[in-house]
Amino acid sequence: MDNVRYYDIRHVRGSATHVDIDNGVVESAGTSFYDQAVVRVLGPQGWGILTLENFDPDAPCDRLIARALELAAITGDEVELSDAPQRGVLPVPKASEDPAGVSLEEKTELLSSIEGAAKLTGIVNTRARYAESIEEVRFVDSSGCEYSYTIPRCGFSVVAVASRNGEMQMGRESSYTIQGLNLRHKQEMGEKAAQTALALLDAKAAKGGRMRAVLDPELAGVFAHEAVGHASEGDLIREGNSVLAGKIGESIGSPLLTIVDDPSLPYFGFEPVDAEGVAVGRTELIRGGRVNAYMHSRQTLAAVGNGFAGHARAEPGEPPLVRMSNTFIEEGDASYDEIIAECRNGVLLQGSRGGQVDPGRGVFQFNAEYGYIIENGEIGTMVRDVSLSGDILGTLHAITLLGNDREMHEGYCGKGGQSVPVSDGSPHVLLEDAVVGGNGTD
Amino acid sequence: MCSLKMRWWVAMELIDAILRAGASKADEVEVYISEGESISAEMKRDRIENAGGSKGFGIGIRVIVGGRIGVSSTANPNDWEVCLAAALASARLAHPQEWGGLPCPAPLPDAPQINDATLRLDAATPRSICREMLAGAAEHDAAVTGGSASLARGKVTIANTSGLLYEQERTSTGCSLECIHERSTGFEFDASPFMDLNPHRVGEQAAFFAEHGAGAGEIATGDYDLVLSPVALSQFLGYVLEPALSGRNVHAGRSWLAGKIGETCIGEEISVFDDPSRRGLGSTRFDAEGVPARKITFFDHGVLAHYAYDLRTAYRYGQESTGSAVRDGPGGAPAIGVHTMVIDGPRDTVDDDRAVYVNDIVGAHTANPLTGDFSVELSNATWIEDGEFDEPVRSAMFAGNVFDLLGAVAAIGREERIVGSAILPALRLNKQHLIGK
Numbered sequence: 001m002d003n004v005r006y007y008d009i010r011h012v013r014g015s016a017t018h019v020d021i022d023n024g025v026v027e028s029a030g031t032s033f034y035d036q037a038v039v040r041v042l043g044p045q046g047w048g049i050l051t052l053e054n055f056d057p058d059a060p061c062d063r064l065i066a067r068a069l070e071l072a073a074i075t076g077d078e079v080e081l082s083d084a085p086q087r088g089v090l091p092v093p094k095a096s097e098d099p100a101g102v103s104l105e106e107k108t109e110l111l112s113s114i115e116g117a118a119k120l121t122g123i124v125n126t127r128a129r130y131a132e133s134i135e136e137v138r139f140v141d142s143s144g145c146e147y148s149y150t151i152p153r154c155g156f157s158v159v160a161v162a163s164r165n166g167e168m169q170m171g172r173e174s175s176y177t178i179q180g181l182n183l184r185h186k187q188e189m190g191e192k193a194a195q196t197a198l199a200l201l202d203a204k205a206a207k208g209g210r211m212r213a214v215l216d217p218e219l220a221g222v223f224a225h226e227a228v229g230h231a232s233e234g235d236l237i238r239e240g241n242s243v244l245a246g247k248i249g250e251s252i253g254s255p256l257l258t259i260v261d262d263p264s265l266p267y268f269g270f271e272p273v274d275a276e277g278v279a280v281g282r283t284e285l286i287r288g289g290r291v292n293a294y295m296h297s298r299q300t301l302a303a304v305g306n307g308f309a310g311h312a313r314a315e316p317g318e319p320p321l322v323r324m325s326n327t328f329i330e331e332g333d334a335s336y337d338e339i340i341a342e343c344r345n346g347v348l349l350q351g352s353r354g355g356q357v358d359p360g361r362g363v364f365q366f367n368a369e370y371g372y373i374i375e376n377g378e379i380g381t382m383v384r385d386v387s388l389s390g391d392i393l394g395t396l397h398a399i400t401l402l403g404n405d406r407e408m409h410e411g412y413c414g415k416g417g418q419s420v421p422v423s424d425g426s427p428h429v430l431l432e433d434a435v436v437g438g439n440g441t442d
Numbered sequence: 443m444c445s446l447k448m449r450w451w452v453a454m455e456l457i458d459a460i461l462r463a464g465a466s467k468a469d470e471v472e473v474y475i476s477e478g479e480s481i482s483a484e485m486k487r488d489r490i491e492n493a494g495g496s497k498g499f500g501i502g503i504r505v506i507v508g509g510r511i512g513v514s515s516t517a518n519p520n521d522w523e524v525c526l527a528a529a530l531a532s533a534r535l536a537h538p539q540e541w542g543g544l545p546c547p548a549p550l551p552d553a554p555q556i557n558d559a560t561l562r563l564d565a566a567t568p569r570s571i572c573r574e575m576l577a578g579a580a581e582h583d584a585a586v587t588g589g590s591a592s593l594a595r596g597k598v599t600i601a602n603t604s605g606l607l608y609e610q611e612r613t614s615t616g617c618s619l620e621c622i623h624e625r626s627t628g629f630e631f632d633a634s635p636f637m638d639l640n641p642h643r644v645g646e647q648a649a650f651f652a653e654h655g656a657g658a659g660e661i662a663t664g665d666y667d668l669v670l671s672p673v674a675l676s677q678f679l680g681y682v683l684e685p686a687l688s689g690r691n692v693h694a695g696r697s698w699l700a701g702k703i704g705e706t707c708i709g710e711e712i713s714v715f716d717d718p719s720r721r722g723l724g725s726t727r728f729d730a731e732g733v734p735a736r737k738i739t740f741f742d743h744g745v746l747a748h749y750a751y752d753l754r755t756a757y758r759y760g761q762e763s764t765g766s767a768v769r770d771g772p773g774g775a776p777a778i779g780v781h782t783m784v785i786d787g788p789r790d791t792v793d794d795d796r797a798v799y800v801n802d803i804v805g806a807h808t809a810n811p812l813t814g815d816f817s818v819e820l821s822n823a824t825w826i827e828d829g830e831f832d833e834p835v836r837s838a839m840f841a842g843n844v845f846d847l848l849g850a851v852a853a854i855g856r857e858e859r860i861v862g863s864a865i866l867p868a869l870r871l872n873k874q875h876l877i878g879k
Contacts (some may be wrong), residue, residue: 023694025539030532032515033525046489051496053517055752067495071481074569077489108535124695161696161812168698168812208841208877209663239486240622241587309740319492328804351809358821360620360627361655363837365819367808385810387817406537435816437839437877 003072006042006081007065007148008141009114010275011186012316017099019130020243021107021115029108036317041068046075047278049319055437057200070314079117082302084309086279090264090272091149099132099154104180111156111185117190118160124162124168128190130154130177130183137318153268155410155422158190162197169203169384170353171196172369176268176410176421196351199382200370206438208405212346213388213434214374217407222366222422223353224329225413227392228259229424231359232285232293233322233415234300234307243392245360247291250307254395259286261295262312263325267423268410271313275320278310280371289396297322315418324413329426332402339401340431341377347436348372348379349386352409364393365437388436398434451478457601460522463499467530467644468505470544471603474730474769474776476500478596483568485589485619485663488576493565498596502775503529509538511754513775525856527871540757544602545603545732552723554718558613558636558794563593571641578645582621584628584652584793589609589619591641596733606732614723617641619648625704626655626834627680627804628822633860635723651801652821658824658834661878667797667852668840668874669826672859677692677806679864682814682844685715689739689766693759698814704744708848709789716766718781724863730776740762752778783864790853792870793827798835799826815846820876839877845872 003292012034019029037055041048048071050064100105107130115128131155140146155176163167175182215223228244234240244252263280264269271280276298284292293306294300300322301309335369342350348371355366367387373380410426455475464471478498483490504517512533516525569592579586586804594614601607603704617639628651632639670678689767691697706713716736718725718777726735731753739747750766751759768779793799801822811818818840826830855868 019535022690026535026537028511028513028532028537030514031513032513033521035517035530047492049492049494051498053497054520057570064664071493071495071565073567074483074493075490077486077491077492104531104535127696136778162697170696170810176550206813208839208875210879235486239587240585241620241627244624250624263624307537319494353761353810354805355808356805356819358627358804360622361625361821363804363819363821365805365808365839367805367817383816385813386819387808387841389805389819389837391837409554435839435877435879437819437841439815439817439841439843439875 001066001069002070003044004041004065006142007040008139008276009037009039009061011037011057011138012135012136013048014133017104017132019111021388022127027109028110029104033383034316038314038317038319039064039068039073040078040319041065043072043075044271045211046072046079047234050409051317054077054430055087061064062074065069078170078301079299081298082148082309084276084278084298086146086310088279092149092151092272093179093266093440095152097154097181098136099152100182104194107183114158114190115185118158118194120194120198122164123160123194128156128158130156132369139277141277143324147273147277149272150177155182158193160194162201164201167201169197171200174209174367178261178270180269196370200384203382203384204369205440206383206436208437209439210433212343213431213436214343214346214348215429215431216350217405217426217428218409219349219352220329220370220426221409222355224259224426225324225327226355226357226364226366228285228323229327230357231263231392232295234294234304236359237294237320238300238303241360244291246261251290252393253286253289255289256402257286257289257396257399258284258330260284260330261324261327265326267408267420268434271325274310275312275314279330280310280317283308295322295324296404309362313420315420318418321416321418323415323420324407324422326423328406328408328424329429331400331404331406333429334401334403334407339403340374340379341430341432342401343374344377345384346384348374348376349351349388362415363389364392365389383438385438389435399429400432401430403429452597456519456522457599458461460526461601461603461845464505464526468507468533471543472504473601474502474529475599477658477838478564478598478764479593480592481563481565481568481589481809482592482654484570485586486571488586489570490569501525502769505529505533506541506709507533508540510534510536512536513711514674523546542757544604546604548605548734549824550727550734551719552727553719553727556612556635556725560612561593561595561637563595567593571617571639574641575645577618578642579649580622580747581646582653584621584623584651587620587622591617605798608728608867610727615639617644619645621648621651621652624656626652626658628652633723635721641716649824654824654831654833661835661838661876663874663878665873666872667795669792669797669799670869670871671801672861674800674803674867675866675869676861676864677848678844681809682811683806684780685811687750689749689755689759689761690778692749693755696812698739698812699746705746706744707746708741708744709851712744712848713866714741714784715739715740716750716780716782717784720782720865721836722782722863722865724781726781728813730766730769733763733767735765735781750778750780752776781863785854785866788854789852790793792853792855793826793829796825796827797870799824803840809844816844817841832842841875841877850874
């Protein structure tokens with residue numbers, strides 16, 4: 001077909017296994033199956049994209065390509081693709097214990113022991129959920145690039161609800177991984193969720209305002225993801241929808257600050273190869289406080305430059321988008337005690353209930369699970385329902401200390417209706433001037 | 443021009459086969475088949491970058507064996523035996539519960555207006571919707587960063603071993619546009635079961651908010667009267683109120699509304715319903731388990747009247763299903779949800795007296811679903827007075843509690859719009875706390 005400049009087919013089959021235990025009752029446990037393919041054809045201008053179930057990889061695909069090409073006829077954008085000389089698939093890290101080799105009965109028992117550990121006095125509800133997906137990916141494109149791999153992802157969450165005199169609070173712990181079954185010897189996470197819920201019953205509502213804030217590794221990781229990661233995505237840069245567009249080389253934060261996205265690391269956002277068959281690797285988004293590089297697909301690299309392809313990811317049955325994978329703030333050299341002492345008066349924010357950003361406006365918001373008032377360099381009263389918002393271009397200058405204790409935390413990131421597994425991480429960081437939200441009054 | 447023709451899969455033989463094979467091994471079997479097709483166009487800046495066509499298919503199988511409920515699903519009709527085996531295995535693991543049987547055939551309410559039989563999935567239509575949005579956006583000084591238009595058609599079939607067999611078709615259309623002017627962004631969308639979108643207005647509003655927000659001033663920390671747009675309201679309702687109304691969360695001790703039936707929980711003039719007879723995207727004649735859909739009064743003039751139940755939760759706690767089962771896409775298992783959330787009370791103008799109009803909020807999903815406490819960032823906030831937008835507010839955090847907020851409603855707007863599966867008005871709220879910069 002003359003007008004086809006490029007095509008690719010990404011076919012994902014797999015199984016999804018879940019266990020849901022609610023207050024000691026196995027509500028639901030089982031396995032479902034999916035099978036989805038996306039056929040992308042680059043016509044004279046833009047893309048035609050077909051999404052279908054039960055694709056037959058052995059059948060000729062001329063008819064599908066022709067149909068996608070017909071769709072492409074309504075496009076008017078001038079899409080070009082960069083060369084992608086870096087090809088190759090990393091080995092999927094070997095699982096410590098293959099989740100597929102453990103029976104659903106045993107997984108249910110293990111999850112039940114974690115859920116049971118959350119039943120402390122004062123806890124009125126406990127719920128634990130296990131989720132596992134085993135994904136078999138095949139990719140082929142018109143240049144003959146072809147690969148396949150299988151990746152298992154699994155993990156669990158446990159939630160405890162504490163209640164007293166009509167007040168309710170909850171604690172949540174979770175852990176997800178690509179490195180094999182992670183359900184054994186995790187009862188302490190159930191207990192921790194319960195202890196958080198119980199402690200929150202005595203916490204005060206946070207009082208909002210401007211103050212110094214210390215973010216724990218989990219929340220600072222969400223900060224890196226929301227405040228910098230999304231605004232460094234090549235598609236948003238191309239569309240003029242990011243405050244970081246045109247800022248390569250500019251200083252936007254403390255010289256201490258380096259922020260990286262790296263899908264090749266064996267955390268939850270790991271990809272052995274990107275969704276366009278491009279090799280994955282480390283991209284330093286911010287280096288020494290300066291905007292250093294953007295994350296790209298082949299299309300956005302050709303349009304924007306200043307960065308690297310290999311960041312295209314796709315939910316099964318969806319076309320690839322420029323996405324983060326494992327995003328983190330590099331360590332500094334301060335100890336945790338130094339950071340708390342240096343903060344003197346402010347708030348320590350811990351854990352994450354998620355966040356959101358408007359990258360064009362440069363405004364982000366995210367919420368901690370709880371926090372502590374810091375008074376005279378000492379940890380004080382616990383506070384609840386505390387959030388943080390700010391300006392991407394202002395807040396990064398406010399980072400004045402970076403800890404030496406980086407940790408990664410796992411989650412899912414939504415964009416364009418697609419959800420992909422990611423990890424975020426950071427050491428403890430000190431923000432000199434943060435806008436903290438809460439509905440406390442005194 | 444490309445046109446994807448509808449070819450509904452002939453599912454009856456498949457359903458029969460699954461029900462017959464399942465009935466030999468389980469007390470009861472339910473099959474839920476979901477089929478859909480869509481066509482879409484997506485703009486990057488002001489040009490269509492891609493056009494998409496999709497076909498979806500899913501079979502969900504549920505079996506009940508001695509009060510143990512098992513589920514599985516598959517996208518592949520040829521794999522139904524594997525799927526049935528997985529559902530039976532799933533039932534062996536689940537704890538048994540009180541179970542009174544899958545529903546028998548029953549009279550259904552009249553079909554709501556959810557299906558546009560004339561809708562054609564022709565790629566020329568999303569293209570012309572995009573053009574109309576661009577024409578609307580040209581009325582203001584703002585650059586388009588992206589947008590999309592889509593048309594979809596779907597059909598569900600549900601059958602069980604109690605002889606129930608229902609089918610329902612629905613259509614949906616939608617479009618959205620994003621604009622930017624300097625560092626101010628604007629977003630607007632429209633959605634409907636029918637081909638009656640107003641793309642020109644979508645484009646005009648997105649560009650208006652982008653242009654209007656540029657050069658906005660700050661606001662001091664304090665208490666303000668607010669007007670919450672239907673979009674901002676839907677976020678609070680979706681992330682906090684809906685889960686709090688779920689019978690499962692109520693009985694599990696995960697809802698602030700537990701034990702409060704008969705109490706005044708929100709504003710005394712406010713009533714909240716699930717009304718699946720309305721012309722909405724989630725409206726339906728029967729729920730995802732085949733129970734006839736009906737109007738449920740959650741709050742009657744502020745008084746909590748009902749929770750939402752599916753069969754499983756109703757049987758377990760000695761209640762009646764409210765026909766509130768929904769499924770999350772093809773192959774999803776049934777769970778408690780709301781088909782078409784509506785809110786009612788004395789209608790008035792909401793924007794005569796000076797107030798801060800909140801077009802949208804950032805971070806509603808970080809609200810505390812148990813207590814309703816939230817602190818979110820405002821998006822496209824602007825002063826409003828005498829129905830006219832006045833100077834814009836650059837940024838502010840809004841901190842409060844969703845249940846308190848529904849107790850502070852001063853007026854309910856006269857106009858409503860479809861937001862997701864809800865149909866909502868704007869609300870005027872007295873004295874809400876904003877944290878300025």
